[in-house]
Amino acid sequence: xxxxxxxxxxxxxxxxxxxxxxxxxxxxxxxxxxxxxxxxxxxxxxxxxxxxxxxxxxxxxxxxxxxxxxxxxxxxxxxxxxxxxxxxxxxxxxxxxxxxxxxxxxxxxxxxxxx
Amino acid sequence: xxxxxxxxxxxxxxxxxxxxxxxxxxxxxxxxxxxxxxxxxxxxxxxxxxxxxxxxxxxxxxxxxxxxxxxxxxxxxxxxxxxxxxxxxxxxxxxxxxxxxxxxxxxxxxxxxxx
Numbered sequence: 001x002x003x004x005x006x007x008x009x010x011x012x013x014x015x016x017x018x019x020x021x022x023x024x025x026x027x028x029x030x031x032x033x034x035x036x037x038x039x040x041x042x043x044x045x046x047x048x049x050x051x052x053x054x055x056x057x058x059x060x061x062x063x064x065x066x067x068x069x070x071x072x073x074x075x076x077x078x079x080x081x082x083x084x085x086x087x088x089x090x091x092x093x094x095x096x097x098x099x100x101x102x103x104x105x106x107x108x109x110x111x112x113x114x115x
Numbered sequence: 116x117x118x119x120x121x122x123x124x125x126x127x128x129x130x131x132x133x134x135x136x137x138x139x140x141x142x143x144x145x146x147x148x149x150x151x152x153x154x155x156x157x158x159x160x161x162x163x164x165x166x167x168x169x170x171x172x173x174x175x176x177x178x179x180x181x182x183x184x185x186x187x188x189x190x191x192x193x194x195x196x197x198x199x200x201x202x203x204x205x206x207x208x209x210x211x212x213x214x215x216x217x218x219x220x221x222x223x224x225x226x227x228x229x230x
Contacts (some may be wrong), residue, residue: 004157032215043119043206043221044158051216090157094215102171103148103219105157 002027007108013081014114019110020044021076028044029097031115032082035065036107038088047089050074061085081113117141119222121207127228128197136192136225147190148219149182150206158206164190165213172188197229 003026013019025031032051036044046057055067065076074091091106120139128134140147146165150158160174167187175181177196184190194201204226208219 006157006204027155034223041223043223044219046206046218046220049216049218058160063179092157102160102173104160106156107157 002031002093002102002104003053004093004104006089006091006109008109009107010110011056011113012112012114015083016080019078019081019085019111019113021091021111023074023076023091023106024072025074025091025093026072027093027095029095030098031067031072031074033065033067034092034094034103035059035063035074035076036090036092036105038090040087044090047076069109081111083113083115086111086113093108119207119209119220121205121222121225122221123225125226125228127230129230130197132197132229134194134197134227136194136205136207136227138190138192138207138209138222139143140188140190140207140222142188143211144209144220145187145212146210146217147184148208148210149190149192150208152204152206152224154203161192170213194227197227199229202227202229 005024034049035047038044050067058064088108123138149161152158163171164184179195181193204224206224208221210217
């Protein structure tokens with residue numbers, strides 16, 4: 001079955017600095033990859049996805065992610081962090097080769113951006 | 116509706132009681148998902164509906180858990196003989212159709228506490 005690993009429980013960055021939140025995946029077929037963000041007492045909000053095409057995908061709020069097939073990674077990035085980016089970030093994967101809709105999530109990474 | 120609506124937002128019950136959690140998906144979305152999120156964990160897949168039928172219920176932890184979607188819109192997650200380990204946030208999501216590339220739109224969740 002497909003799976004996702006987010007190796008960092010917590011990432012701390014200073015406002016204005018670049019940020020990276022790491023994600024690696026495992027699937028038997030083609031990976032469909034997603035990033036979601038969760039603010040306190042809110043539902044998960046979609047940020048961006050990779051299905052096919054350009055390896056660099058751009059999403060909401062200035063976030064982007066790069067699909068790297070050889071490293072089976074899909075790291076989330078932003079050139080200049082804002083305090084308001086502080087939240088819980090989840091990477092998720094579906095197996096595009098399977099006829100199901102099972103989206104598997106990582107355990108999440110808490111991003112803290114300090115002023 | 117404009118978003119995915121879940122009720123109740125909070126439910127406190129006693130061990131052994133029966134609980135129902137309701138999800139009202141985005142109008143016109145045929146696919147509906149239930150996830151469970153425990154503290155410090157990512158969302159865990161429970162069940163997926165395409166229309167009225169449960170297309171994949173492989174994530175339901177045991178036979179105390181059951182979900183229905185009788186008219187292909189609102190869904191109810193039912194938990195019998197609740198246990199303390201059932202305490203979690205139950206998330207509902209919907210998407211336009213069964214395509215694996217589709218984004219899931221999540222509700223704010225129902226927080227269940229079993230005393």
